[in-house]
Amino acid sequence: MLKRSLTTVVSIILLIPVLLFSHTAFFPFAMAVLTLVALFEMFGCIKVEKNLLLTIPLYAAGALLPFIVRYLPDTSKISLGETAVLIFIFLMLYILALLVFTKKKTTCADAGCVFLFAIYIIFGFSGIVYLRDLENPHIYLLILIGAWSTDVFAYLFGVWLGRHKLIPDISPKKTIEGSIGGSIAGAGAFVLTSYLIDITYIGWGYIIAGGILVTLVAQLGDLAMSAIKRQYGIKDFGWIFPGHGGVLDRFDSVLAVSSVMTILFALINILR
Template sequence: MDKRVISAIIAIPLLLFFTIKGGIIFKIGVFILSLIGIYEYSNAYKNTNNKVIVPILLFGLLLHTVILNMRNLEVLFPLIILICVVSMATPIFTKKYNIISSAITVIGFIYIVNFFGFLVLLRTEVQGYKYIWIVFLIAWASDTFAYYSGRIFGRHKLCPEVSPKKTVEGAVGGILGSIIGLIIWHFLFKDITIPVAHLIALGFFGGIISQIGDLSASLIKRFVNIKDYGNIMPGHGGVLDRFDSILFIAPIVYYYIELFIV
């Protein structure tokens, strides 16, 4: 517990600094997180027969960063196609990789590079500084409420083969927590006139997606037989351990705001 507290004391001010500053500072922060995420993801597969094609992920990250800076968003989908084609072509020319390597490389690009990029897109919106906290509040509130709801009321296992400790009651608590978190956001940023009904809907879907993100990360870790992706935050694990829910929530919040609010 001491390690977790110390890590949080260091990490929270850093998160606040990068998020409040925005602009190039925030983009640099997300770029660094993406690099660490790529390292953790590829390292997770190092003891398996399926290696991640790291040069493709790094190449994709550089191109993705340039595209985001140019706000040339219509090129993002062709970039995913390019990454897919190059990943599938690589095992043809080298026996170091196989078709599973191609698959996990494409997944890694979408999961890490593309999903982290949605934090940048969201932060650069006109009210981006306030919108970005929707992502964090959904993730934190869902995680916190799910944990305590599971401990107090948990009776029925949710996905025992993926995460033995998670319960249905905890999952319901996580969804309620996300909704409560966005109600709190509503009172913190009263100048943004988002109908409460939208926040409830976003909290409901966000709470579900948040837990799917958490379970998806656990599924990968079970597949490669590791406990944590890394130890950059003692007591918390690696970047992908801490951002597993946030990565899934970011695109949902971005598109919801783009479609229904902005």
């Protein structure tokens, strides 16, 4: 418990400058670093870290996309969405080519898992940069507060009131009571933050619905990563956060929430 608490304190201290300098190149750099570490952890889990033909292009995409999201000029002939689609298609075709030309080294199962998880990780962290650079530069905070408050309160309510297991085959310690408590508290934190960062103009109904959606997605992301760890027989993805595991262990719910919120706000911008 002491190790987990110390790691939490140190993580908060390290997070503060990332948030304070989110308007500078330091922010996409931090997201790129997190992306690369998360990819390394996932490749190690799937046991493909030595297949450089498979992993290097994905590392490159993970390092570059946060900067592309921020610095692609508004006057560019190609939009941010089109750029993301092109990257997606290139990686898909590249991995399909590997299946043809390196069939002894790259299996269909490995290629499919790597492509799915890499896209999820890369676009999840890059989505945080996208949301940071919207008209209201504080919207991205909803990802962190919504996801982490749900995690924290689900744990606290689970310890306090937990009696009934949620999905014991995937995550034996999670309870239905903890999930409900985390959802209520997480949605409340989301709504309060929405008020503080002044996005109430979109309507309270949308904000409350968004808060509920975020808490559900956060828990889905957490459970999905737990299912992957069970599938591959590991306890944690990494060790960079002592007592918590790796980047994927700490940001599992954040990646899920970021992906959903990026899609929602992109649609809002298109429909405006």
